[in-house]
Amino acid sequence: MNKAVTDIRPVIKLGKPVYELSNVSKYYGDGGVVALEGVNLSLTKGAFHSVIGSSGCGKSTLLKIMAGLTPPSKGRVVLSGKPVRGPRADIGMMFQQATLFPWRTTVQNILLPVELREGKKAAEAAKPRALALLDLVGLKGFSEAYPSQLSGGMAQRAAICRMLVSEPDVLLLDEPFSALDEITRDFMNMELQRIVLEREASAFLVTHSISEAVILSDIVHVMSARPGRVIRSIKIDLPRPRTLEMAIMPEFGRYVSEIRDLLDKGAFL
Numbered sequence: 001m002n003k004a005v006t007d008i009r010p011v012i013k014l015g016k017p018v019y020e021l022s023n024v025s026k027y028y029g030d031g032g033v034v035a036l037e038g039v040n041l042s043l044t045k046g047a048f049h050s051v052i053g054s055s056g057c058g059k060s061t062l063l064k065i066m067a068g069l070t071p072p073s074k075g076r077v078v079l080s081g082k083p084v085r086g087p088r089a090d091i092g093m094m095f096q097q098a099t100l101f102p103w104r105t106t107v108q109n110i111l112l113p114v115e116l117r118e119g120k121k122a123a124e125a126a127k128p129r130a131l132a133l134l135d136l137v138g139l140k141g142f143s144e145a146y147p148s149q150l151s152g153g154m155a156q157r158a159a160i161c162r163m164l165v166s167e168p169d170v171l172l173l174d175e176p177f178s179a180l181d182e183i184t185r186d187f188m189n190m191e192l193q194r195i196v197l198e199r200e201a202s203a204f205l206v207t208h209s210i211s212e213a214v215i216l217s218d219i220v221h222v223m224s225a226r227p228g229r230v231i232r233s234i235k236i237d238l239p240r241p242r243t244l245e246m247a248i249m250p251e252f253g254r255y256v257s258e259i260r261d262l263l264d265k266g267a268f269l
């Protein structure tokens with residue numbers, strides 16, 4: 001048996017914990033599908049965390065539980081000292097597809113969460129913030145454009161604005177750029193890093209890509225195959241801001257092989 005896998009280390013803490021998951025399990029149906037079993041995670045304030053694991057190991061389930069979209073069958077999820085029992089304004093989410101409503105303009109799409117939560121007046125008041133966010137993501141001048149007039153990368157930038165408009169402390173990202181071509185995806189990842197650093201937000205990214213996890217994260221959590229558990233949390237000691245050129249550094253290569261080794265062997269034990 002691979003020694004690294006049996007050596008389950010406690011999660012490395014970088015700063016103040018903002019999210020705490022204790023012993024979280026999730027069973028689907030009448031308990032026939034054990035998606036997660038005893039997951040313990042601690043996310044630190046202002047840090048970029050990612051979770052990687054084989055297909056079906058429970059990554060999206062974990063994210064949905066963290067977002068309050070589905071309850072855990074067992075265990076506790078606490079964010080900023082308060083249990084997560086449903087969607088909250090301090091949690092921002094982004095998925096693989098931008099899912100913008102085609103009949104709303106870009107800015108109307110961005111303001112939708114505010115409108116749904118606080119009404120039309122509050123959404124109108126938040127418009128300058130939405131326009132500033134469009135500027136931040138390089139979409140200045142596209143506020144009145146409809147989704148059909150945006151490219152895939154532009155639509156995902158608009159989705160970033162929609163996630164940020166409520167000024168969440170935590171960003172939960174479920175493979176947000178995996179539908180984009182590689183060049184756009186690399187670029188968007190660097191943009192994401194810039195935004196997260198600028199806003200001092202905490203981020204949690206679900207990804208299938210080892211290099212994406214390493215280039216973006218302070219900590220990479222490796223999950224076992226179903227039922228998913230966090231088998232190892234690896235601190236990535238590369239300087240910030242990260243650049244795509246860092247992928248040729250020997251340390252980068254070492255992190256990638258360590259994670260690949262865990263996924264090849266340990267994650268399937």
Ligand SMILES: Nc1ncnc2c1ncn2[C@@H]1O[C@H](COP(=O)(O)OP(=O)(O)OP(=O)(O)O)[C@@H](O)[C@H]1O
Pocket residue numbers: 028029033034035053054055056057058059060061062226
């Ligand atoms: N609503 C549901 N009802 C029943 N089973 C479910 C449900 N959602 C997920 N599952 C099961 O739970 C397990 C974990 O699914 P999940 O989508 O969380 O995995 P994942 O790691 O995100 O997968 P992928 O990497 O392929 O997207 C899978 O076996 C899946 O079939």
